[in-house]
Amino acid sequence: MDGAPSLAARPLAARISAMEPAGEAILRLVLEPAEGGSFPAWQPGAHVDLILQGADQGRAPLIRQYSLCGDPADLTQYRLGILRDAAGRGGSVLIHDRLMIGDRIAIGTPRNHFPFRAEGRLLFIAGGIGITPMLPMVREAMRAGCDWHLIVAARNRARLPFLSDLETLPAERVRLHCDEEAGILDLAGLLAAEGRDTTVYSCGPGPMLDALQKLSVDAPWQLRIERFAAAPAADEGGDHGFEVICRRSGKRLRVPADRSLLEVLREAGIRVESSCRDGVCGTCETRVLSGTPCHRDSVLTAAERDEGTHMMVCVSRAAGDLLELDI
Ligand code: FES
Missing domain, CATH: 2.40.30.10 (Translation factors)
Structure with missing residues (x-):
């Protein structure tokens, strides 16, 4: 174990x-x-x-x-x-x-896997408690003089989070949306007119982030999200076993199909820092020296996944038969 x-x-x-x-x-x-x-x-x-x-x-x-x-x-x-x-x-x-x-x-000391850049046009979309990382971003956007808007969606008025903070923001830039009064937020309509200079930052329930990711595929705007829980894994068939070479520890280990890479590393006495073990916090990020990871986390961006130089060993595995890690 x-x-x-x-x-x-x-x-x-x-x-x-x-x-x-x-x-x-x-x-x-x-x-x-x-x-x-x-x-x-x-x-x-x-x-x-x-x-x-x-x-x-x-x-x-x-x-x-x-x-x-x-x-x-x-x-x-x-x-x-x-x-x-x-x-x-x-x-x-x-x-x-x-x-x-x-x-x-x-x-723990603060870690940031949802970095923010106060530039261009900014659209913040918060679902419920997903407002928390958005609040400092909004304040930073205000300080930097960016063109920004914030949409906060919740099931009903009682569930709208941090109203006392929201009331301190310019009312014309903040929209509160209650599903029980106005129906599910129309994300496609909301984003239809956004162009290349818009970056959308969003945190909230999985279905909302899934919908945004789908909309972003052919959209001119950029999307940055943070999830509370791991995204559902794509259907890639059953897991397979693979070997991992741990360069700094000088070990070669077998990861069976039914064990996580993190479990096998730790069982072999290799210290790997971990926290959520769900692919959402980024603590177990490990450098990949060779081989292709099969990413299952919700931390890395699409570009970082394509680069294949880092992986979250708590949930991600090898796409092939062998991985070499800087560990
Ligand atoms: S322990 Fe949180 S991403 Fe791996």
């Missing part, structure tokens, strides 16, 4: 300084450095791992990723938005139900 998740860098000690509602089932969590001072710098689009100790102290901690939604210029605190997902894997429920103001919590 694969062991506990491991983190890329030594965790930071934080303390919860505020917890407040930010919409139905949405919590705004404010963290400050437990020993004072300031947190590491971050850029819009970054997320941090929260390292959550469950009720069973003997079990490995839960590690969950949440986007930073505050002001990158204020490093005395990190702000996060957390939707309580009762059907999820338990992390958000634990945060909502068990954490309290004053609690100490370990967090």
Whole structure:
């Protein structure tokens, strides 16, 4: 069996300084450095791992990723938005139900797999709690004087997230959309007039991002997305076994069809940092020296996949019979 998740860098000690509602089932969590001072710098689009100790102290901690939604210029605190997902894997429920103001919590250093560039025309499309990485991007776009618009979609008014933050933005640039009042957001209509100078940034539920990706295939505009969970794998037939050469460790290992590459590497004593193990956080990104990866993650862009120089070993595999990794 694969062991506990491991983190890329030594965790930071934080303390919860505020917890407040930010919409139905949405919590705004404010963290400050437990020993004072300031947190590491971050850029819009970054997320941090929260390292959550469950009720069973003997079990490995839960590690969950949440986007930073505050002001990158204020490093005395990190702000996060957390939707309580009762059907999820338990992390958000634990945060909502068990954490309290004053609690100490370990967090990872910020990582960014959703980088933002404040240039050209910008369209931000947020589905529910997907607003969190968008808020710092919007503020950055405002500072840079970009032409931007933000659409925030939710099931109903109660589920609209972070309204108090949205109300501070120029109203003429923000559109709130409630599915129960106006039907499902018409993405094709919304994007029909956008041209080559438009970049669409989006985060939200999988079906919304899937629809945007389909629309983007022949569109002149650019699309940048971040997923909460891995995209469904394309139907590539059943998995096959393959061999992996670990150049720096000097090992050659067999990855059976029913095991992940990450599991096999860790079982062989090769240290690989990991967190989500679902192909969404980017922690386990590993350099590929030879061979062709079969990408199953939601982190790399289409161009990065085509380059084939990096892969997420928690979910991705080999397209052929052999991979060589810089590990
Ligand atoms: S551990 Fe998160 S992408 Fe692999």
